Amino acid sequence: xxxxxxxxxxxxxxxxxxxxxxxxxxxxxxxxxxxxxxxxxxxxxxxxxxxxxxxxxxxxxxxxxxxxxxxxxxxxxxxxxxxxxxxxxxxxxxxxxxxxxxxxxxxxxxxxxxxxxxxxxxxxxxxxxxxxxxxxxxxxxxxxxxxxxxxxxxxxxxxxxxxxxxxxxxxxxxxxxxxxxxxxxxxxxxxxxxxxxxxxxxxxxxxxxxxxxxxxxxxxxxxxxxxxxxxxxxxxxxxxxxxxxxxxxxxxxxxxx
Amino acid sequence: xxxxxxxxxxxxxxxxxxxxxxxxxxxxxxxxxxxxxxxxxxxxxxxxxxxxxxxxxxxxxxxxxxxxxxxxxxxxxxxxxxxxxxxxxxxxxxxxxxxxxxxxxxxxxxxxxxxxxxxxxxxxxxxxxxxxxxxxxxxxxxxxxxxxxxxxxxxxxxxxxxxxxxxxxxxxxxxxxxxxxxxxxxxxxxxxxxxxxxxxxxxxxxxxxxxxxxxxxxxxx
Numbered sequence: 001x002x003x004x005x006x007x008x009x010x011x012x013x014x015x016x017x018x019x020x021x022x023x024x025x026x027x028x029x030x031x032x033x034x035x036x037x038x039x040x041x042x043x044x045x046x047x048x049x050x051x052x053x054x055x056x057x058x059x060x061x062x063x064x065x066x067x068x069x070x071x072x073x074x075x076x077x078x079x080x081x082x083x084x085x086x087x088x089x090x091x092x093x094x095x096x097x098x099x100x101x102x103x104x105x106x107x108x109x110x111x112x113x114x115x116x117x118x119x120x121x122x123x124x125x126x127x128x129x130x131x132x133x134x135x136x137x138x139x140x141x142x143x144x145x146x147x148x149x150x151x152x153x154x155x156x157x158x159x160x161x162x163x164x165x166x167x168x169x170x171x172x173x174x175x176x177x178x179x180x181x182x183x184x185x186x187x188x189x190x191x192x193x194x195x196x197x198x199x200x201x202x203x204x205x206x207x208x209x210x211x212x213x214x215x216x217x218x219x220x221x222x223x224x225x226x227x228x229x230x231x232x233x234x235x236x237x238x239x240x241x242x243x244x245x246x247x248x249x250x251x252x253x254x255x256x257x
Numbered sequence: 258x259x260x261x262x263x264x265x266x267x268x269x270x271x272x273x274x275x276x277x278x279x280x281x282x283x284x285x286x287x288x289x290x291x292x293x294x295x296x297x298x299x300x301x302x303x304x305x306x307x308x309x310x311x312x313x314x315x316x317x318x319x320x321x322x323x324x325x326x327x328x329x330x331x332x333x334x335x336x337x338x339x340x341x342x343x344x345x346x347x348x349x350x351x352x353x354x355x356x357x358x359x360x361x362x363x364x365x366x367x368x369x370x371x372x373x374x375x376x377x378x379x380x381x382x383x384x385x386x387x388x389x390x391x392x393x394x395x396x397x398x399x400x401x402x403x404x405x406x407x408x409x410x411x412x413x414x415x416x417x418x419x420x421x422x423x424x425x426x427x428x429x430x431x432x433x434x435x436x437x438x439x440x441x442x443x444x445x446x447x448x449x450x451x452x453x454x455x456x457x458x459x460x461x462x463x464x465x466x467x468x469x470x471x472x473x474x475x476x477x478x
Protein backbone atom coordinates (compact mmCIF):
# COMPACT_ATOMS: atom_id res chain seq x y z
CA UNK A 1 0.00 0.00 0.00
CA UNK A 2 2.66 2.48 1.10
CA UNK A 3 4.85 1.41 -1.81
CA UNK A 4 1.99 2.04 -4.26
CA UNK A 5 1.39 5.49 -2.76
CA UNK A 6 5.09 6.33 -2.99
CA UNK A 7 5.20 5.19 -6.60
CA UNK A 8 2.14 7.33 -7.38
CA UNK A 9 3.72 10.34 -5.70
CA UNK A 10 6.91 9.90 -7.70
CA UNK A 11 4.98 9.58 -10.96
CA UNK A 12 2.85 12.62 -10.10
CA UNK A 13 5.83 14.85 -9.28
CA UNK A 14 7.77 13.78 -12.36
CA UNK A 15 4.74 14.40 -14.55
CA UNK A 16 4.18 17.80 -12.96
CA UNK A 17 7.85 18.66 -13.37
CA UNK A 18 7.86 17.63 -17.02
CA UNK A 19 4.67 19.59 -17.72
CA UNK A 20 5.99 22.70 -15.98
CA UNK A 21 9.28 22.61 -17.83
CA UNK A 22 7.67 22.94 -21.27
CA UNK A 23 5.49 26.12 -21.31
CA UNK A 24 6.81 29.65 -20.96
CA UNK A 25 4.98 31.35 -18.14
CA UNK A 26 5.08 35.13 -18.00
CA UNK A 27 3.49 36.42 -14.79
CA UNK A 28 1.36 39.55 -14.79
CA UNK A 29 0.36 41.50 -11.69
CA UNK A 30 -3.08 42.87 -12.51
CA UNK A 31 -5.29 45.36 -10.67
CA UNK A 32 -8.35 43.29 -9.77
CA UNK A 33 -10.74 45.67 -11.55
CA UNK A 34 -9.17 44.44 -14.81
CA UNK A 35 -9.67 40.75 -14.01
CA UNK A 36 -12.25 39.69 -16.61
CA UNK A 37 -10.90 41.93 -19.39
CA UNK A 38 -7.33 40.73 -18.93
CA UNK A 39 -8.40 37.09 -18.67
CA UNK A 40 -10.27 37.47 -21.97
CA UNK A 41 -7.28 39.14 -23.64
CA UNK A 42 -5.03 36.50 -22.11
CA UNK A 43 -7.07 33.71 -23.69
CA UNK A 44 -6.67 35.36 -27.09
CA UNK A 45 -2.95 35.91 -26.47
CA UNK A 46 -2.38 32.29 -25.49
CA UNK A 47 -4.39 31.07 -28.48
CA UNK A 48 -1.91 32.93 -30.69
CA UNK A 49 1.12 31.71 -28.72
CA UNK A 50 1.16 27.94 -28.30
CA UNK A 51 3.31 26.86 -25.40
CA UNK A 52 2.76 30.11 -23.51
CA UNK A 53 0.76 30.05 -20.28
CA UNK A 54 0.01 33.43 -18.73
CA UNK A 55 -0.02 33.53 -14.94
CA UNK A 56 -2.01 36.26 -13.20
CA UNK A 57 -1.58 37.78 -9.80
CA UNK A 58 -4.73 39.77 -8.99
CA UNK A 59 -4.99 42.24 -6.12
CA UNK A 60 -5.24 45.90 -5.25
CA UNK A 61 -2.67 48.03 -7.06
CA UNK A 62 -1.06 49.05 -3.77
CA UNK A 63 -0.72 45.44 -2.64
CA UNK A 64 0.75 44.40 -6.01
CA UNK A 65 3.18 47.34 -5.92
CA UNK A 66 4.50 46.21 -2.51
CA UNK A 67 4.94 42.64 -3.76
CA UNK A 68 6.99 43.90 -6.71
CA UNK A 69 9.10 46.06 -4.38
CA UNK A 70 9.66 42.96 -2.26
CA UNK A 71 11.07 41.16 -5.30
CA UNK A 72 8.10 39.23 -6.66
CA UNK A 73 9.09 37.68 -10.02
CA UNK A 74 6.65 39.65 -12.19
CA UNK A 75 6.97 40.52 -15.88
CA UNK A 76 4.21 43.07 -16.35
CA UNK A 77 2.29 45.37 -13.99
CA UNK A 78 -1.19 46.59 -14.93
CA UNK A 79 -2.15 49.21 -12.34
CA UNK A 80 -5.44 50.96 -11.63
CA UNK A 81 -3.63 54.20 -10.79
CA UNK A 82 -0.53 56.20 -11.71
CA UNK A 83 0.62 56.60 -8.11
CA UNK A 84 1.69 52.96 -7.67
CA UNK A 85 3.47 53.03 -11.04
CA UNK A 86 5.24 56.31 -10.13
CA UNK A 87 6.58 54.65 -7.02
CA UNK A 88 7.97 51.65 -8.96
CA UNK A 89 9.51 54.01 -11.52
CA UNK A 90 11.16 56.03 -8.74
CA UNK A 91 12.66 52.83 -7.36
CA UNK A 92 13.97 51.81 -10.76
CA UNK A 93 11.87 48.64 -10.89
CA UNK A 94 10.20 49.62 -14.17
CA UNK A 95 11.79 49.46 -17.61
CA UNK A 96 12.13 53.13 -18.64
CA UNK A 97 9.98 54.05 -21.62
CA UNK A 98 7.76 50.95 -21.43
CA UNK A 99 4.97 52.71 -19.52
CA UNK A 100 1.72 53.27 -21.42
CA UNK A 101 -1.80 54.31 -20.45
CA UNK A 102 -4.20 51.77 -21.96
CA UNK A 103 -7.60 52.53 -20.39
CA UNK A 104 -9.65 54.92 -18.30
CA UNK A 105 -12.41 54.34 -15.83
CA UNK A 106 -15.16 56.17 -13.96
CA UNK A 107 -16.18 56.03 -10.30
CA UNK A 108 -19.72 54.82 -9.51
CA UNK A 109 -21.69 54.66 -6.28
CA UNK A 110 -23.69 51.43 -6.07
CA UNK A 111 -26.32 49.92 -3.78
CA UNK A 112 -27.72 46.40 -3.24
CA UNK A 113 -30.26 45.18 -5.80
CA UNK A 114 -33.08 45.16 -3.24
CA UNK A 115 -32.11 48.45 -1.58
CA UNK A 116 -35.19 50.49 -0.60
CA UNK A 117 -33.07 53.66 -0.42
CA UNK A 118 -33.19 56.38 -3.02
CA UNK A 119 -29.55 57.35 -3.44
CA UNK A 120 -29.51 59.75 -6.37
CA UNK A 121 -26.74 62.13 -5.30
CA UNK A 122 -23.75 62.12 -2.95
CA UNK A 123 -25.57 64.01 -0.18
CA UNK A 124 -28.11 61.17 0.02
CA UNK A 125 -25.37 59.09 1.65
CA UNK A 126 -25.85 61.25 4.76
CA UNK A 127 -29.39 59.86 5.19
CA UNK A 128 -29.62 58.23 8.62
CA UNK A 129 -30.82 54.98 7.03
CA UNK A 130 -27.45 54.64 5.27
CA UNK A 131 -25.59 52.88 8.05
CA UNK A 132 -22.58 51.53 6.21
CA UNK A 133 -20.72 52.64 3.11
CA UNK A 134 -17.85 50.61 1.69
CA UNK A 135 -14.82 52.07 -0.05
CA UNK A 136 -11.53 50.38 -0.88
CA UNK A 137 -8.91 50.93 1.83
CA UNK A 138 -7.46 54.29 0.68
CA UNK A 139 -4.00 53.17 1.76
CA UNK A 140 -3.73 50.46 -0.89
CA UNK A 141 -6.83 50.51 -3.11
CA UNK A 142 -6.95 53.14 -5.89
CA UNK A 143 -10.78 52.96 -6.07
CA UNK A 144 -10.80 53.91 -2.38
CA UNK A 145 -8.32 56.73 -2.98
CA UNK A 146 -10.51 58.16 -5.76
CA UNK A 147 -13.64 57.75 -3.61
CA UNK A 148 -11.96 59.57 -0.72
CA UNK A 149 -10.83 62.41 -3.01
CA UNK A 150 -14.29 62.72 -4.51
CA UNK A 151 -16.10 62.65 -1.15
CA UNK A 152 -13.63 65.18 0.29
CA UNK A 153 -14.22 67.48 -2.68
CA UNK A 154 -17.94 67.11 -2.07
CA UNK A 155 -17.40 67.96 1.59
CA UNK A 156 -19.00 64.81 3.02
CA UNK A 157 -16.02 62.52 3.70
CA UNK A 158 -15.60 63.65 7.31
CA UNK A 159 -19.32 63.28 7.99
CA UNK A 160 -19.25 59.71 6.61
CA UNK A 161 -16.25 58.37 8.54
CA UNK A 162 -18.40 56.70 11.20
CA UNK A 163 -20.17 54.68 8.49
CA UNK A 164 -17.17 53.74 6.36
CA UNK A 165 -16.06 50.17 5.92
CA UNK A 166 -12.76 49.47 4.13
CA UNK A 167 -12.37 46.69 1.58
CA UNK A 168 -9.02 45.16 0.63
CA UNK A 169 -9.70 45.66 -3.07
CA UNK A 170 -12.44 47.08 -5.27
CA UNK A 171 -14.05 43.69 -5.98
CA UNK A 172 -14.40 43.04 -2.27
CA UNK A 173 -16.20 46.40 -2.02
CA UNK A 174 -18.53 45.28 -4.82
CA UNK A 175 -19.09 41.97 -3.01
CA UNK A 176 -20.01 43.68 0.29
CA UNK A 177 -22.68 45.68 -1.58
CA UNK A 178 -23.91 42.65 -3.54
CA UNK A 179 -24.30 40.64 -0.33
CA UNK A 180 -26.20 43.50 1.27
CA UNK A 181 -23.71 43.79 4.15
CA UNK A 182 -23.51 47.53 3.44
CA UNK A 183 -26.00 50.06 2.11
CA UNK A 184 -23.79 51.63 -0.54
CA UNK A 185 -20.27 51.52 -1.92
CA UNK A 186 -17.88 52.97 -4.45
CA UNK A 187 -16.60 50.90 -7.37
CA UNK A 188 -15.68 51.46 -11.01
CA UNK A 189 -18.12 51.57 -13.92
CA UNK A 190 -16.18 48.59 -15.30
CA UNK A 191 -16.98 46.52 -12.19
CA UNK A 192 -20.67 46.98 -12.94
CA UNK A 193 -20.06 45.83 -16.50
CA UNK A 194 -17.96 42.83 -15.43
CA UNK A 195 -20.51 41.64 -12.85
CA UNK A 196 -23.89 42.65 -14.26
CA UNK A 197 -26.93 42.07 -12.10
CA UNK A 198 -24.99 41.98 -8.82
CA UNK A 199 -25.67 45.56 -7.69
CA UNK A 200 -27.56 48.66 -8.80
CA UNK A 201 -25.96 51.92 -9.84
CA UNK A 202 -26.93 54.73 -7.43
CA UNK A 203 -25.14 57.77 -8.90
CA UNK A 204 -21.87 58.88 -10.47
CA UNK A 205 -19.86 61.48 -8.55
CA UNK A 206 -18.92 64.46 -10.73
CA UNK A 207 -15.81 63.88 -12.82
CA UNK A 208 -14.41 67.17 -11.47
CA UNK A 209 -14.34 65.77 -7.90
CA UNK A 210 -11.50 63.30 -8.49
CA UNK A 211 -8.50 63.04 -10.81
CA UNK A 212 -8.79 61.16 -14.11
CA UNK A 213 -8.69 57.40 -13.50
CA UNK A 214 -6.06 56.11 -15.87
CA UNK A 215 -4.69 52.57 -16.08
CA UNK A 216 -0.95 52.40 -16.80
CA UNK A 217 0.93 49.26 -17.81
CA UNK A 218 4.70 48.84 -17.68
CA UNK A 219 7.38 46.22 -18.17
CA UNK A 220 9.31 45.46 -14.99
CA UNK A 221 13.09 45.23 -14.74
CA UNK A 222 12.78 41.80 -13.15
CA UNK A 223 10.91 40.43 -16.18
CA UNK A 224 11.98 36.97 -17.29
CA UNK A 225 9.83 37.03 -20.44
CA UNK A 226 10.18 40.67 -21.56
CA UNK A 227 9.46 39.95 -25.23
CA UNK A 228 6.12 38.26 -24.47
CA UNK A 229 5.22 40.99 -21.97
CA UNK A 230 5.90 43.71 -24.55
CA UNK A 231 3.73 41.85 -27.02
CA UNK A 232 0.92 41.85 -24.47
CA UNK A 233 1.29 45.64 -24.07
CA UNK A 234 0.89 45.95 -27.85
CA UNK A 235 -2.24 43.77 -27.69
CA UNK A 236 -3.69 46.03 -24.95
CA UNK A 237 -3.20 49.11 -27.13
CA UNK A 238 -4.34 47.46 -30.38
CA UNK A 239 -7.87 47.97 -31.74
CA UNK A 240 -8.63 44.38 -30.71
CA UNK A 241 -7.48 44.99 -27.14
CA UNK A 242 -9.31 48.29 -26.91
CA UNK A 243 -12.52 46.63 -28.17
CA UNK A 244 -12.31 44.02 -25.39
CA UNK A 245 -11.64 46.68 -22.76
CA UNK A 246 -14.60 48.72 -24.00
CA UNK A 247 -16.80 45.63 -23.80
CA UNK A 248 -15.81 45.27 -20.14
CA UNK A 249 -16.80 48.84 -19.35
CA UNK A 250 -13.47 50.66 -19.71
CA UNK A 251 -12.94 53.81 -21.75
CA UNK A 252 -10.15 54.29 -24.30
CA UNK A 253 -7.10 56.15 -22.94
CA UNK A 254 -7.45 59.28 -25.04
CA UNK A 255 -11.20 59.73 -24.71
CA UNK A 256 -12.51 62.72 -22.83
CA UNK A 257 -14.56 61.79 -19.79
CA UNK B 258 3.98 54.59 18.96
CA UNK B 259 1.31 55.97 16.63
CA UNK B 260 -2.38 56.28 17.48
CA UNK B 261 -3.31 53.51 15.09
CA UNK B 262 -0.74 51.14 16.58
CA UNK B 263 -1.99 51.85 20.09
CA UNK B 264 -5.63 51.46 19.12
CA UNK B 265 -4.87 48.13 17.41
CA UNK B 266 -3.08 46.94 20.51
CA UNK B 267 -5.84 47.96 22.90
CA UNK B 268 -8.51 46.48 20.61
CA UNK B 269 -6.61 43.19 20.34
CA UNK B 270 -6.28 42.94 24.12
CA UNK B 271 -9.98 43.73 24.62
CA UNK B 272 -10.97 41.17 21.97
CA UNK B 273 -8.68 38.48 23.38
CA UNK B 274 -9.78 39.03 27.00
CA UNK B 275 -13.48 39.00 26.11
CA UNK B 276 -13.10 35.98 23.81
CA UNK B 277 -11.24 34.12 26.56
CA UNK B 278 -13.97 34.97 29.09
CA UNK B 279 -16.67 33.67 26.73
CA UNK B 280 -14.52 30.62 26.10
CA UNK B 281 -14.32 29.97 29.83
CA UNK B 282 -18.08 30.31 30.25
CA UNK B 283 -18.93 28.09 27.28
CA UNK B 284 -15.86 25.92 26.85
CA UNK B 285 -15.38 24.57 30.38
CA UNK B 286 -18.95 23.21 30.72
CA UNK B 287 -18.63 21.86 27.19
CA UNK B 288 -15.32 20.17 27.96
CA UNK B 289 -16.87 18.65 31.11
CA UNK B 290 -19.90 17.38 29.21
CA UNK B 291 -17.73 15.86 26.48
CA UNK B 292 -15.44 14.23 29.02
CA UNK B 293 -17.99 12.88 31.52
CA UNK B 294 -21.41 12.70 29.91
CA UNK B 295 -22.85 10.44 27.26
CA UNK B 296 -25.56 12.33 25.38
CA UNK B 297 -27.19 12.32 21.97
CA UNK B 298 -25.29 14.36 19.40
CA UNK B 299 -22.09 14.24 21.47
CA UNK B 300 -20.00 13.27 18.43
CA UNK B 301 -21.56 16.09 16.40
CA UNK B 302 -20.85 18.69 19.11
CA UNK B 303 -17.29 17.40 19.38
CA UNK B 304 -16.89 17.71 15.60
CA UNK B 305 -18.38 21.21 15.38
CA UNK B 306 -16.23 22.56 18.19
CA UNK B 307 -13.05 21.05 16.74
CA UNK B 308 -13.64 22.01 13.08
CA UNK B 309 -12.26 25.58 13.36
CA UNK B 310 -8.96 24.04 14.45
CA UNK B 311 -8.49 22.23 11.15
CA UNK B 312 -10.48 24.36 8.68
CA UNK B 313 -8.76 27.32 7.06
CA UNK B 314 -9.81 30.42 9.07
CA UNK B 315 -11.32 31.88 5.89
CA UNK B 316 -13.74 28.95 5.74
CA UNK B 317 -14.76 29.53 9.34
CA UNK B 318 -15.08 33.24 8.48
CA UNK B 319 -17.31 32.40 5.55
CA UNK B 320 -19.60 30.28 7.74
CA UNK B 321 -19.77 33.12 10.24
CA UNK B 322 -20.84 35.54 7.47
CA UNK B 323 -23.49 33.08 6.26
CA UNK B 324 -24.70 32.80 9.85
CA UNK B 325 -24.31 36.35 11.18
CA UNK B 326 -24.13 38.65 8.12
CA UNK B 327 -26.89 41.14 7.48
CA UNK B 328 -28.52 38.55 5.20
CA UNK B 329 -27.40 35.61 7.35
CA UNK B 330 -29.54 32.92 8.99
CA UNK B 331 -29.30 34.62 12.38
CA UNK B 332 -28.13 38.00 11.13
CA UNK B 333 -31.18 38.75 8.97
CA UNK B 334 -33.82 38.37 11.74
CA UNK B 335 -31.56 40.35 14.07
CA UNK B 336 -31.17 43.12 11.50
CA UNK B 337 -34.90 43.19 10.74
CA UNK B 338 -35.71 43.43 14.43
CA UNK B 339 -33.09 45.91 15.56
CA UNK B 340 -31.51 47.49 12.48
CA UNK B 341 -28.17 46.40 13.89
CA UNK B 342 -25.74 43.91 12.47
CA UNK B 343 -22.64 42.48 14.02
CA UNK B 344 -20.52 42.46 10.83
CA UNK B 345 -17.84 45.19 10.75
CA UNK B 346 -18.15 45.92 14.47
CA UNK B 347 -15.56 44.98 17.08
CA UNK B 348 -18.02 42.41 18.43
CA UNK B 349 -17.50 40.56 15.15
CA UNK B 350 -13.80 40.33 15.99
CA UNK B 351 -14.77 38.90 19.41
CA UNK B 352 -17.05 36.31 17.77
CA UNK B 353 -14.38 35.27 15.27
CA UNK B 354 -11.70 35.02 17.97
CA UNK B 355 -14.04 33.08 20.28
CA UNK B 356 -14.93 30.48 17.66
CA UNK B 357 -11.32 30.07 16.57
CA UNK B 358 -10.04 29.73 20.14
CA UNK B 359 -12.76 27.41 21.48
CA UNK B 360 -11.28 24.10 20.21
CA UNK B 361 -7.97 24.83 21.94
CA UNK B 362 -9.64 25.29 25.31
CA UNK B 363 -12.15 22.47 24.93
CA UNK B 364 -9.57 19.90 23.80
CA UNK B 365 -7.05 20.80 26.48
CA UNK B 366 -9.64 21.04 29.28
CA UNK B 367 -11.35 17.84 28.20
CA UNK B 368 -8.10 15.89 28.33
CA UNK B 369 -7.42 17.30 31.80
CA UNK B 370 -10.92 16.40 33.04
CA UNK B 371 -10.69 12.89 31.57
CA UNK B 372 -7.44 12.31 33.44
CA UNK B 373 -9.08 13.02 36.83
CA UNK B 374 -9.34 9.81 38.86
CA UNK B 375 -12.97 8.67 38.66
CA UNK B 376 -12.70 6.96 42.07
CA UNK B 377 -12.41 10.40 43.66
CA UNK B 378 -15.66 11.45 41.99
CA UNK B 379 -17.33 8.22 43.07
CA UNK B 380 -16.17 8.88 46.63
CA UNK B 381 -17.84 12.30 46.46
CA UNK B 382 -21.04 10.71 45.19
CA UNK B 383 -21.08 8.17 48.04
CA UNK B 384 -20.65 11.07 50.45
CA UNK B 385 -23.90 12.45 49.05
CA UNK B 386 -22.56 15.17 46.77
CA UNK B 387 -24.59 15.88 43.63
CA UNK B 388 -22.91 15.65 40.22
CA UNK B 389 -23.01 19.46 40.02
CA UNK B 390 -21.16 19.91 43.34
CA UNK B 391 -18.80 17.04 42.60
CA UNK B 392 -17.82 18.71 39.32
CA UNK B 393 -17.30 22.09 41.01
CA UNK B 394 -15.57 20.80 44.16
CA UNK B 395 -13.66 17.75 42.95
CA UNK B 396 -13.31 17.31 39.18
CA UNK B 397 -12.68 20.87 38.00
CA UNK B 398 -10.25 21.77 40.83
CA UNK B 399 -8.24 18.62 40.09
CA UNK B 400 -8.19 19.49 36.37
CA UNK B 401 -7.38 23.14 37.14
CA UNK B 402 -3.94 23.35 35.58
CA UNK B 403 -5.04 21.73 32.34
CA UNK B 404 -8.02 24.06 32.13
CA UNK B 405 -5.83 27.10 32.80
CA UNK B 406 -3.36 25.94 30.15
CA UNK B 407 -6.30 25.68 27.73
CA UNK B 408 -7.43 29.19 28.62
CA UNK B 409 -3.91 30.53 28.06
CA UNK B 410 -3.77 28.84 24.63
CA UNK B 411 -7.23 30.18 23.79
CA UNK B 412 -6.10 33.68 24.75
CA UNK B 413 -3.06 33.40 22.50
CA UNK B 414 -5.16 32.14 19.61
CA UNK B 415 -7.69 34.95 20.09
CA UNK B 416 -4.87 37.50 20.14
CA UNK B 417 -3.47 36.22 16.85
CA UNK B 418 -6.68 35.59 14.91
CA UNK B 419 -6.52 36.99 11.39
CA UNK B 420 -8.52 35.24 8.65
CA UNK B 421 -11.96 34.86 10.19
CA UNK B 422 -11.67 38.32 11.75
CA UNK B 423 -10.85 39.92 8.41
CA UNK B 424 -13.89 38.27 6.83
CA UNK B 425 -16.47 39.04 9.49
CA UNK B 426 -15.15 42.26 11.04
CA UNK B 427 -13.32 43.79 8.10
CA UNK B 428 -10.24 45.95 8.53
CA UNK B 429 -11.43 49.34 9.75
CA UNK B 430 -8.69 51.37 11.44
CA UNK B 431 -9.64 52.37 14.97
CA UNK B 432 -12.70 50.09 14.99
CA UNK B 433 -11.91 46.54 13.89
CA UNK B 434 -8.20 46.63 13.03
CA UNK B 435 -6.61 44.21 15.49
CA UNK B 436 -2.83 43.78 15.75
CA UNK B 437 -2.60 40.99 13.13
CA UNK B 438 -4.67 43.07 10.68
CA UNK B 439 -2.62 46.19 11.44
CA UNK B 440 0.55 44.20 10.70
CA UNK B 441 -0.92 43.06 7.39
CA UNK B 442 -1.87 46.62 6.39
CA UNK B 443 1.47 48.02 7.58
CA UNK B 444 3.38 45.52 5.44
CA UNK B 445 1.08 46.17 2.45
CA UNK B 446 1.64 49.90 2.69
CA UNK B 447 5.36 49.74 3.40
CA UNK B 448 5.19 51.10 6.97
CA UNK B 449 7.95 48.78 8.11
CA UNK B 450 8.49 50.67 11.37
CA UNK B 451 4.93 50.14 12.53
CA UNK B 452 4.97 46.54 11.30
CA UNK B 453 8.18 45.80 13.19
CA UNK B 454 6.87 47.31 16.43
CA UNK B 455 3.64 45.28 16.26
CA UNK B 456 5.41 42.08 15.23
CA UNK B 457 7.78 42.49 18.18
CA UNK B 458 4.96 43.08 20.65
CA UNK B 459 2.93 40.13 19.39
CA UNK B 460 5.95 37.81 19.44
CA UNK B 461 6.84 38.84 22.99
CA UNK B 462 3.26 38.35 24.18
CA UNK B 463 3.08 34.93 22.52
CA UNK B 464 6.35 33.87 24.17
CA UNK B 465 5.00 34.85 27.59
CA UNK B 466 1.81 32.94 26.88
CA UNK B 467 3.67 29.81 25.73
CA UNK B 468 5.95 29.80 28.77
CA UNK B 469 2.92 30.21 31.03
CA UNK B 470 1.07 27.39 29.26
CA UNK B 471 4.18 25.20 29.43
CA UNK B 472 4.51 25.68 33.21
CA UNK B 473 0.83 24.98 33.80
CA UNK B 474 0.98 21.95 31.53
CA UNK B 475 4.04 20.58 33.34
CA UNK B 476 2.27 20.93 36.70
CA UNK B 477 -0.87 19.34 35.29
CA UNK B 478 0.85 16.02 34.58
